[in-house]
Amino acid sequence: MSFWSIYLSASLVILGLMTLLWMVSLVLKNSSIVDIFWGTGFVISAWVYFTLTPDGFPMRKWLMVILVTVWGLRLSLYIFWRNRGKPEDFRYQVWRKDAGSNWWWLSFFRVFLLQGFLMWIISAPLLAGQIGQKPINLTLVDMLGVFIWVIGFYFESAGDFQLARFKANPENKGKVMDRGVWRFTRHPNYFGDSAQWWGFYLIAVASGGWWTIFSPILMTFFLVRVSGVALLEKTLETRPGYKEYIDRTSAFIPWFPRK
Helix, strand or coil, X not given: CCHHHHHHHHHHHHHHHHHHHHHHHHHHCCCCHHHHCHHHHHHHHHHHHHHHXXXXXXXXXXHHHHHHHHHHHHHHHHHHHHHCCCCCCHHHHHHHHHHHHHHHHHHHHHHHHHHHHHHHHHCHHHHHHHHCCCCCCCCHHHHHHHHHHHHHHHXXXXXHHHXXXXXXXXXXXXXXXXXXXXXXXXXXXXXXXXHHHHHHHHHHHHXXXXXXXXXXXXXXXXXXHHCCHHHHHHHHCCCCCHHHHHHHCCCCCCCCCCC
8 A cells, every 4th residue: 555545544544533532522511532532543543554554664663653652642641630520621611612502513623623634644754654664674863763752751751740749739839830850841741742753753754754844843833832832821921930930941942941
């Protein structure tokens, strides 16, 4: 099978997954369940690509699919744990209120179909890295990709863990988290997510998939400008002490705190 036939096959799988999630959300009256399955959707896509690329270099295929699975399942499990027992995310509550009785069908296009489309587009390196038959060895570019992925995984997972522990302490209520990896970047989880996708991309580059650079660029753009840093900081900028935190701490790429 060609790249495009496999890629289109994955789009149908993603469409089916998002349609199923949409129907579940109607029963639960909670559109934010889509966030839980963001990482899992990429895991499913990666395994679809793994299955449909029998001629790809096995070591690179296993490397790619294992890294994606670790990233995606950790992210989904964390979001599930974080959101359990909580109401629908405030973003979807606002959209639900604005749409009124039309939300049941608008949510399919505005939330589930849109996220499914982005998932499909961004997943391109996961296929490009697995379909290539050459080189028949792991290269320095592969190793660089793994190295960047490890850095990203550390910042994302450590950031989530440290923040959860910080919030669990009642004495920290109303305070700004500026410890651990949060000393070096105001958004270690978003930086880590972006870095891991640049790692996936480099593994794809090693197999000839240099042209899928739009994927990590898109992921980074959305994390910084759309659904990540920009959106979150609007809700935090009025918190006591956060302006001082902004003045001394890098917004995205980790760096030493400014005095």
